[in-house]
Amino acid sequence: MKFFATTYHYDDPWSIVTLAFFLRYPNPYASHVLSCDVVSRSVSPSGTLLTTRLILKRGAMPRWFPKGIVTRAESWVVEETEVDPIGRVVSCKTRNLDHVKIMQVEESVVFKSLPDGRTLQHTEARVRSAFGWGLTKRIEAHGLSKFKANMQRSREGVSLVLQLLRQSRLQPLGLGPESTLSLPAPPPSSPVGPSDSGTPTPDCRTQNTWSSRLKSWLRRA
Amino acid sequence: MADSLAPACTPLKQEYDSCFNLWFEGYLEPTLANATETSRKAHYARKAEEFEAKCGKVYKEYQACLQGAVKERGIEPMLQQAREEHPLKEAPPLLPKEKK
Numbered sequence: 001m002k003f004f005a006t007t008y009h010y011d012d013p014w015s016i017v018t019l020a021f022f023l024r025y026p027n028p029y030a031s032h033v034l035s036c037d038v039v040s041r042s043v044s045p046s047g048t049l050l051t052t053r054l055i056l057k058r059g060a061m062p063r064w065f066p067k068g069i070v071t072r073a074e075s076w077v078v079e080e081t082e083v084d085p086i087g088r089v090v091s092c093k094t095r096n097l098d099h100v101k102i103m104q105v106e107e108s109v110v111f112k113s114l115p116d117g118r119t120l121q122h123t124e125a126r127v128r129s130a131f132g133w134g135l136t137k138r139i140e141a142h143g144l145s146k147f148k149a150n151m152q153r154s155r156e157g158v159s160l161v162l163q164l165l166r167q168s169r170l171q172p173l174g175l176g177p178e179s180t181l182s183l184p185a186p187p188p189s190s191p192v193g194p195s196d197s198g199t200p201t202p203d204c205r206t207q208n209t210w211s212s213r214l215k216s217w218l219r220r221a
Numbered sequence: 222m223a224d225s226l227a228p229a230c231t232p233l234k235q236e237y238d239s240c241f242n243l244w245f246e247g248y249l250e251p252t253l254a255n256a257t258e259t260s261r262k263a264h265y266a267r268k269a270e271e272f273e274a275k276c277g278k279v280y281k282e283y284q285a286c287l288q289g290a291v292k293e294r295g296i297e298p299m300l301q302q303a304r305e306e307h308p309l310k311e312a313p314p315l316l317p318k319e320k321k
Contacts, residue, residue, distance in 0.1 A: 015249040015250065018249055019249060022242075023242065025223035026222070026223045033223055034224075034226075035223060035226040036223035036224075036225075037226055038234075038238075038241075038283075039287070039300065040304075041241075041280070042269075043265060043266075043269035043272065045262075046265075047261065047262060047264070049245075049248065054291075076299065078304075083248075085249055085265070088251070097299045097300065097303055098299065
């Protein structure tokens with residue numbers, strides 16, 4: 001088992017970071033996210049919001065991985081989130097549902113409001129393989145390095161959505177022309193090798209779709 | 222507002238997401254700094270009712286569409302198992318209509 005933990009600070013307040021986190025799909029850094037559905041949502045008696053989402057992600061096997069074992073390089077992921085608006089904490093746990101014998105990745109993310117108005121993000125990951133054939137360690141190391149690379153991109157995705165939310169709050173929406181929300185430059189292409197096509201290369205076409213969808217929602221707000 | 226796993230459910234999903242997002246922004250607002258436990262509970266109970274009143278109908282339609290798609294694709298047993306091993310402290314109560 002490989003374990004990894006890291007913290008990060010957002011300069012924005014907790015409520016807007018939480019909103020951006022919920023709105024993060026789609027974004028040009030997450031073109032590997034094929035679908036995302038809410039399968040359960042409720043407000044608990046204590047007032048927290050519980051959400052279960054089912055997400056389909058596209059991945060890719062490394063070149064050294066034996067051929068013919070995984071025919072479908074896609075993975076179902078379940079994401080369980082609890083939002084505590086009183087304690088100003090979001091906790092989110094994610095894990096893959098299939099290919100678990102090859103590799104199980106469990107991610108835990110916590111967003112906490114800080115007294116100085118910023119938001120702390122604490123991320124933990126556990127990568128476990130039960131594959132055997134002398135490949136267990138290599139699979140775990142590969143899984144962890146991909147997790148780290150994807151985490152960076154996921155953060156950039158959240159930051160991009162944050163930027164749009166910030167702009168939308170500064171400008172009165174529904175009054176200005178469509179162009180008043182300016183988009184940042186498209187993100188640079190993926191820095192990783194061809195075997196890692198699971199790490200998304202941003203696509204301008206998807207960017208137009210995601211941003212117009214987000215903007216249309218912001219306009220309604 | 223990503224697509225649904227079933228293209229047929231995407232319009233309902235997006236309608237539901239828009240409804241949720243509007244409600245969620247209000248839900249996240251810091252309120253009641255000096256409120257009592259009781260008034261806080263009442264506040265979030267009202268929020269839950271408000272959500273049900275505003276988004277309940279489209280949520281049910283979306284879930285009905287989605288459940289058919291989940292069954293068709295054979296994801297259900299996998300999802301059920303994951304839900305049973307729920308990592309959260311408080312298990313979300315399944316809505317009655319989510320049961321088969």
